[in-house]
Amino acid sequence: MSPDWVRWFFEPLQFAFMQRSLVVAIMVGIICSVVGSYLMVQRLALLGDAISHSVLPGLAIAFLLGVNIFVGAFIAGIISTVMIGWIHTRSPIKEDAAMGIVFSAFFALGITLITTIQKDNKIDLNHFLFGNILGVTVGDMRDTAIITALVLVAVALLYKELLFYSFDPLGAQASGLPVGWLNAGLMVLISLTVVASMKVVGVILVLSLLIAPGATAYLLVPRLHQVMVLGAVIGVGSSISGLYLSYYLNLPSGPAIVLVVSGLFALAFLFSPRYGVLTRAGLWRWLWRVGA
Amino acid sequence: MATPPYITIDHLSVNYRDVQALRNINLTLRPGKLVGIFGPNGAGKSTLIKAMLGLMPVVTGRVTYGDQALTHQLDRVAYVPQRSQIDWTFPATVWDVVMMGRVKKTGWLNRFSTVSRQLAKDALERVDMLAFRDRPIGALSGGQQQRVFLARALAQEADIFCFDEPFVGVDQKTETVIFKIFQELAAAGHIVMVVNHDLGESITNFGQIILLNKELIAAGPRDWVLTRDNMIRAYGGHVGVFGHVA
DSSP, rough: OOOOHHHHHHHHGHHHHHHHHHHHHHHHHHHHHHHHHHHHHOOHHHHHHHHHHHHHHHHHHHHHHHHHHHHHHHHHHHHHHHHHHHHHHHSSSOOOHHHHHHOOOOHHHHHHHHHHHHHHHSOOOOHHHHOOOOGGOOOOOOOOHHHHHHHHHHHHHEEEEEEHHOOHHHHHHHHTTOOOOOOOOHHHHHHHHHHHHHHHHHHHHHHHHHHHHHHHHHTTTHHHHHHHHHHHHHHHHHHHHHHHHHHHHHHHHHHHHHHHHHHHHHHHHHTTTTTTTTTTHHHHHHHHHHHH | OOOOOOEEEEEEEETTTTTEEEEEEEEEEOOOOOOOOEOSSTTTHHHHHHHTTTSSSEEEEEEEETTGGGGGGGGEEEEOOOOGGGGHHHOOOOOHHHTTTTTTHHHHTOOOOHHHHHHHHHHHHHOGGGGGGGSSSGGSSHHHHHHHHHHHHHHOOSSSEESSTTTTOOOHHHHHHHHHHHHHHTTTTTTEEEEEOOOOOGGGGGGEEEEEEEEEEEEHHHHHHOHHHHHHHHHHHOOOOOOOOO
């Protein structure tokens, strides 16, 4: 007789769709945390949001043309980052305003296109917005695996250059590194990651998987590669537990994953040995004084 | 030994968002002397260095080192930006930051060599920060952070060193350590340029002074540059900035 928790763990795995969704959720948990760490340290969280909202029209057009929707979404993500950069370098508009303008325009176009075509086709806007992990196909699994391999290999090979560039872009440029290409490469990695995450959490909630695992790890460890590795562990843990919660409690899977990772962040925020609001000596002294 | 090359700045003009920041700068920077760049706020001191290194676009003009454009020889340059440009909460240790000085020389896809590690170690030793190598960069004082950046520049094995306001927010010990190393670098035949905010007596450390206010006011030895006339042209009425007007 196996103990209850073993049965609890293996029961969902008898379904092929749960196996596929679990594999995809694990891969997405890893790459979101790794790539999202760069977004966090460069204060580009909003850019992650912008790219993820901007992939929708590409996805709809690809669907209409019968092309792989991952490709269409990726192209739309890249076009949106180029437009954001273009607006903010060629006009006095600041970068955050440029992001706000571009991503809402792309998002609106995407929603319009998808609502128009979803009547005649078997697609559902909600699946793109909030994810549809239970609808993961073998093809999706293959595409996600390819993207995961690409992203991890690129980050491993360019790690030292990207570290220098993220920490001190001027110093990196002055030492002769091609910072324009490094930045473009990073945008490609972010777009690929967002595209791979669509099925798991959807374009609206993907920001959480990009930022929260890295931010949680950042409160616990001091070096970027450690933030990435611990972030990946947190991302994978959240993906798996979110998926099980969704299976047993009949919750939507994307939001369940996001709630888990947000909960983990809250724990680190309160109890991190170095930065925890409740664990720092200063707070106890402060409470002591206030209470006294 | 052949004489080391020098930097020639030829008719350099730079705009910052459609406003002229530097107008027609002509200068020669020779190795061997510590070069101090002075001028009031907004005089274009940082802009001069950034434009020289191609970190911001140039309207007209050329900057050459030896007989080639300086921007084609950036692997010979070590640049330390103003401390306000750096996010000090970044998840990196002292060691991570110093090793950044070895990234370009190490090359794409390569791992850091034993030689690079030794250079980083020696550089940290020279600025008296080796004991802090595993500390997060954000846990250091301003002076310690500046010494780590100096170590990064040393690890680069550069010929040209550019520092943008390295003395802002540093303690007396750090200032002494930094000036000593600057002098050693200059004496070893490197070009060492330092943008300064306001140094008071420390200005005696510089062998060549460049006085800027959107255009070149004067350049040369200290006593020759810091005349009452030049100071008024650079700073307007506020001549009391230096304790050392000749």
